[in-house]
Amino acid sequence: MSEQARDPELPGRLLLTERDALLPLLRNTPEEHFALRTACPGWTARDVLAHCAAALVRIVEGRLEEGVFSPGSNAADVAERADWSLARVLDELERGFTEAGPAIAAHEDGSLDTVALGEWVHAGDVREAFGVPGAYAGAGATPALPLLAVASRRRDTPLLHATLPGHPEPVVLGDPVEGRPTARLTADTSTLIRLYSGRPLVGTRYDLVGAEEHELVIYR
Template sequence: MTDVYSRLLLTERDALLPILRRTPEEAFDRPTVCDLWSVRDVIAHCATALTRVATGDLHDFSPEANEADVDARRPLPLADVIAELEKAYELGAASPEIHRVALGEWVHGGDIREALGEPDAYSSAGVDDALAILVQRSVTREVPPTDVHLTDGRSLRLGDPDASAEGVLKTDVAGLFRIVANRRPELAEADLTGLVPSELRMFF
C-alpha cells in the first residue's frame, strides 16, 4: 500500500505549502492542539519526523525526543523550517517506510489548519486516502469493531471487519479524526453508542 501513503503525503504537500507561504509570519506563533507547540513547532516536527523515517535516522519518537528535534530548529529562520518541510515531503514520498508517518503528517496538517483558522481541518484534500489508511490502522491497533456512518453518506468499519460491532459512531469526517486522533474530541458533532471515545483512539 505504499502508493496510497505517498499519494496522501504529496496531496498534503500540495495543499498545505501554499497556505504556509501566504500566512503572515506572526501567525506561526499561534498555539496548536499539540501541547506547548506553536504552528511553527508542528511544522518543524513534521519535517524532522519525515526526514528521519525517510533516511533511517530513527529515534524512539518519544515526547522528549520529538521536543529535542523541535527545539533544535527554533533558532532557524521560518523560511528554512518551511523549506525543510518541503524537502522532507519529497524524501518521504519516495521512501518505502512512508507508511509509518503519512497519516500522522496529514493529521498534523489539520492541527496547523485549525490553528490558522483555515477551513477543512481534519477533512482536507486527500481525505479518501486518509480514511483508507485509518481503516487499516484500526485493524492493526485492534480497535473495538465499530460501524462508522459519516454524514456524507459513507460508511466504514473500524477494527476487525468480520467481528460483530461493539460500537456505532455517527459523525462527519472531521469528527471522526478528532476522536481517533484525540484532537479536541469534545468538538466533534458525534453520536457514539456502545463505546467511549478513548476506546477509538489510535494516535498517542
C-alpha cells in the same frame, strides 16, 4: 471499506496531496501566526511543523535509530530547529512531503505507513490554529481514511462502522472484540478524525453507540 492488501503508494499519495494543499497556505500566512498554540500540548504551529519536517526527513535519510519518534526524540528535533528561519523549516517540510513517499513504501512491513497519517493530522492541527475551516478534512481525507483503518487495528480499538457523508458504504475501523457488538458512528469526516486522533470535539455533532470516546483514540 473492507480490509485490503497494503497499498505501498498510499502514504506517498497522501503526503503529496497534503504538500500541494498546505504549503501554499503556510507560505502566505504572516509569520506571527506560527506562534499560535495548537491542540498539541506545549507546541505552537511552528513547533508542529518543525516536528513534521524532521520526522519526514529522518525517513528520507534513513536516520531511524532506536527511540526515534519517541516524545524525547520529537522534542529534541523541535529544539534543534528553534533557531532556524521559518523559511528553512518550510523548505525542509516541503522536501519531506515530496521525498518521503518512496522511502515509506520501501519498508515492506508497512511499519511507517501511518506516519503519513500523523503528518496529515498535524497539518490539521496547524489549520485549526490558523482558523481555517475544515481543518481535518479536505482532499487528503480520501487517502487518509484507509491509513486510519490500519492505525485503528494496530491500536486495538474496538470494531466500529462509521457512516460518513458521501460514503455509500460504512468505513470499517478497529478489530472485533469477543462478546461485544460492532460500535456505530454517524459523523462527518472531520469529526471522525478528531475522535480517533484525540483532538478537541467542541462544536461537533455525532452519534456514537457501542463505544466510548477514549477507546477510539489511536495516539496514546
